[in-house]
Amino acid sequence: MSKDAIYPKNSVPTHTGCVSLVPIFNHLEKEQLDEITVTTQSVSYKKQELIYHAGDESTSLYIIHKGKVRIYRLSESGKEQLVRILNPGDFTGEMALFSESTHETYAEAMVDTKICRIDRSDLQDFLLKYPSISLKILAEFSNRLEASEKQSSRFATEKVETRIALFLVDILNEELPKTTEVTLPMSKKDLASYLGTTPETISRKFNELEDKGLIKQLTHKQIKIIDLDGLLLV
Amino acid sequence: MSKDAIYPKNSVPTHTGCVSLVPIFNHLEKEQLDEITVTTQSVSYKKQELIYHAGDESTSLYIIHKGKVRIYRLSESGKEQLVRILNPGDFTGEMALFSESTHETYAEAMVDTKICRIDRSDLQDFLLKYPSISLKILAEFSNRLEASEKQSSRFATEKVETRIALFLVDILNEELPKTTEVTLPMSKKDLASYLGTTPETISRKFNELEDKGLIKQLTHKQIKIIDLDGLLLV
DNA sequence: CGGCATTTTGACCTCGTTCAACAACTGTGG
DNA sequence: CCACAGTTGTTGAACGAGGTCAAAATGCCG
Numbered sequence: 428m429s430k431d432a433i434y435p436k437n438s439v440p441t442h443t444g445c446v447s448l449v450p451i452f453n454h455l456e457k458e459q460l461d462e463i464t465v466t467t468q469s470v471s472y473k474k475q476e477l478i479y480h481a482g483d484e485s486t487s488l489y490i491i492h493k494g495k496v497r498i499y500r501l502s503e504s505g506k507e508q509l510v511r512i513l514n515p516g517d518f519t520g521e522m523a524l525f526s527e528s529t530h531e532t533y534a535e536a537m538v539d540t541k542i543c544r545i546d547r548s549d550l551q552d553f554l555l556k557y558p559s560i561s562l563k564i565l566a567e568f569s570n571r572l573e574a575s576e577k578q579s580s581r582f583a584t585e586k587v588e589t590r591i592a593l594f595l596v597d598i599l600n601e602e603l604p605k606t607t608e609v610t611l612p613m614s615k616k617d618l619a620s621y622l623g624t625t626p627e628t629i630s631r632k633f634n635e636l637e638d639k640g641l642i643k644q645l646t647h648k649q650i651k652i653i654d655l656d657g658l659l660l661v
Numbered sequence: 662m663s664k665d666a667i668y669p670k671n672s673v674p675t676h677t678g679c680v681s682l683v684p685i686f687n688h689l690e691k692e693q694l695d696e697i698t699v700t701t702q703s704v705s706y707k708k709q710e711l712i713y714h715a716g717d718e719s720t721s722l723y724i725i726h727k728g729k730v731r732i733y734r735l736s737e738s739g740k741e742q743l744v745r746i747l748n749p750g751d752f753t754g755e756m757a758l759f760s761e762s763t764h765e766t767y768a769e770a771m772v773d774t775k776i777c778r779i780d781r782s783d784l785q786d787f788l789l790k791y792p793s794i795s796l797k798i799l800a801e802f803s804n805r806l807e808a809s810e811k812q813s814s815r816f817a818t819e820k821v822e823t824r825i826a827l828f829l830v831d832i833l834n835e836e837l838p839k840t841t842e843v844t845l846p847m848s849k850k851d852l853a854s855y856l857g858t859t860p861e862t863i864s865r866k867f868n869e870l871e872d873k874g875l876i877k878q879l880t881h882k883q884i885k886i887i888d889l890d891g892l893l894l895v
Numbered sequence: 896c897g898g899c900a901t902t903t904t905g906a907c908c909t910c911g912t913t914c915a916a917c918a919a920c921t922g923t924g925g
Numbered sequence: 926c927c928a929c930a931g932t933t934g935t936t937g938a939a940c941g942a943g944g945t946c947a948a949a950a951t952g953c954c955g
Contacts, residue, residue: 500810502818503827503893510810522807525799531807554792561795562788565759568802573756573765575809576734576744582816583857584736587911593737616933623817628911630935647920647934659737821943850901862943864903881902881952 445492445543448516451563459557466549472536479520483530487544489520494540499620500532509621512537512613521568524550587624588632592661594622595642599652607655611648636661679726679777682750685797693791700783706770713754714767721778723754728774733854734766743855746771746847755802758784821858822866826895828856829876833886841889845882870895 446452446464455463469492472478478489478496496513510532513519519534524547554561581590598609611618615633619626633650636642641658643651652658680686680698689697703726706712712723712730730747744766747753753768758781788795815824832843845852849867853860867884870876875892877885886892 500814502814504819504823506818508814508817510814522803525796525803526807528807531811551796554796558789558792558795561792561799562759562785565795565798565802568799568806569756569759572802572806572809573760573762575806575813577765579809579813579816580734580736580742580744582813583742583854584740585738589738614933620817625912626934627913627936631911634935848901859944860902861904861945865943868903 445490445515445541448492449490449518450516451518451560451567454559454563455557463545463549463553467543467545470542470544472540472542474536474538474540476536478534478536478540478542479530480533481529481531485520485522485524485528485530486547487520488518488524488547488550489534490518490543490545491515492541492543494542495537496540496542497535497537497617498532499535507620508623509613509617512617521564582623587622587628588635589661590622590624591629591632592636592641592658594618595650595652596655596658599655607652608645609650609652611650615647679724679749682726683724683752684750685752685794685801688793688797689791697779697783697787701777701779704776704778706774706776708770708772708774710770712768712770712774712776713764715763715765717764719754719756719758719762719764720781721754722752722758722781722784723768724752724777724779725749726775726777728776729771730774730776731769731771731851732766733769741854742857743847743851755798816857821856821862822869823895824856824858825863825866826870826875826892828852829884829886830889830892833889841886842879843884843886845884849881 446467447460452460452463467490472494479485481501491513493515496517496519498510498513498519500508500510502508513534520530522528522530522532554564581593585593595609598612599607602609613621615629616626619629622629633642633644636658637644639657641652641654641661643653645651680701681694686694686697701724706728713719715735725747727749730751730753732744732747732753734742734744736742747768754764756762756764756766788798815827819827829843832846833841836843847855849863850860853863856863867876867878870892871878873891875886875888875895877887879885
């Protein structure tokens with residue numbers, strides 16, 4: 428008996444797929460992992476497809492299995508702001524999962540993407556059954572909240588050039604092994620949106636940073652950091 | 662035998678004090694509440710005293726029992742940003758509690774304040790013992806994250822006048838019963854810091870909103886909202 | 896009342912946006 | 926593989942929002 432007979436196509440169980448990928452689950456025993464795995468569904472999205480959008484009721488936790496997802500919001504005045512980009516192992520959908528509300532953000536596949544979905548009620552069962560998962564999620568939330576407040580604080584107090592410099596330093600620090608070159612994880616258009624400015628200003632400020640001898644633009648996406656300390660003082 | 666003989670002064674158990682105040686605990690049975698209550702300690706802070714500051718290792722969850730607490734951060738360039746103001750029933754300290762790190766914010770008593778402290782390890786025990794508490798905290802985190810990202814998005818996309826208008830609308834919506842007058846919950850100096858601008862600009866923009874007939878400044882702290890829809894379109 | 900912090904006002908100037916034109920890049924079909 | 930179209934990135938010039946600095950006004954508390 429094939430599994431395709433039991434589960435609808437395009438929505439088969441993922442076996443060890445993404446569940447074992449995620450930090451929030453990867454401390455569990457194999458047995459528990461399997462238990463969770465069977466409740467997940469794998470869904471595929473084509474480039475540009477929306478996984479959910481503002482106003483949707485949230486019913487699932489989405490774990491990225493393969494691909495890339497843009498999370499963005501529309502502000503009161505209708506401007507788009509890029510909130511973050513999800514890579515394999517990252518998850519989203521949590522907002523409305525734990526409080527009773529609807530999504531306020533949009534999640535869009537940047538490339539063809541595979542996602543594992545865990546249903547809200549299944550997840551809640553697991554949280555009550557294995558409380559250690561909650562602690563993991565709390566840790567993740569805590570980090571994300573920290574990141575969001577830091578970002579907020581930068582918007583409130585730093586000028587654009589500083590925000591760009593700090594952004595470069597941040598992504599440099601995430602590079603392993605340590606290096607002096609970074610690859611911008613998104614287009615400059617998206618970067619502008621992420622940093623709360625315009626593509627024109629991004630372009631000009633990158634030039635200014637280069638003129639000051641702090642960076643070198645190798646290609647559009649490749650930046651060499653020449654003077655790290657200098658960047659921190661911008 | 663008096664309790665003062667058992668517990669050090671200024672740090673006595675709070676009995677039903679604040680624990681029952683907080684949304685994250687108030688769904689529990691009286692018995693469980695009491696169990697938590699005996700592990701809490703009550704601490705008092707004088708106006709201007711710091712409850713914790715950036716760099717501190719976090720070891721406790723702090724619940725406001727009485728008073729008012731300012732949470733602020735210093736940005737990379739040393740400017741202060743007001744993150745939020747805590748009132749009785751609110752809690753803080755969670756950041757470093759769930760992930761292994763130090764505080765990045767400062768918590769300062771705005772007036773003489775009483776706080777209940779729950780030790781990190783005690784809290785973790787309760788979370789594992791009563792998983793429903795985790796769900797409550799997850800909901801709270803979720804809301805706070807939502808608020809922080811919304812704020813971030815406003816900084817990124819809205820001009821100062823709009824941010825002020827939206828702020829007024831937000832606090833108007835929190836007023837119960839519904840009214841058309843709001844009391845600013847902080848000084849205009851703090852408001853400037855909260856909204857990422859300067860006191861001068863706050864002062865000028867309030868005048869502009871008044872000139873446009875959208876609000877009326879009754880006193881420094883009392884604002885009458887004349888045209889709610891107009892405010893939303895600013 | 897006197898002293899101190901907050902708020903306001905004015906003048907100036909800087910930073911970043913906007914608009915428009917152009918250049919470079921990416922992907923698609925012939 | 927090239928031509929073309931659509932998108933993304935760059936550059937210039939002008940404008941405008943908001944910051945800064947200085948000083949006066951108001952409010953607050955001992």
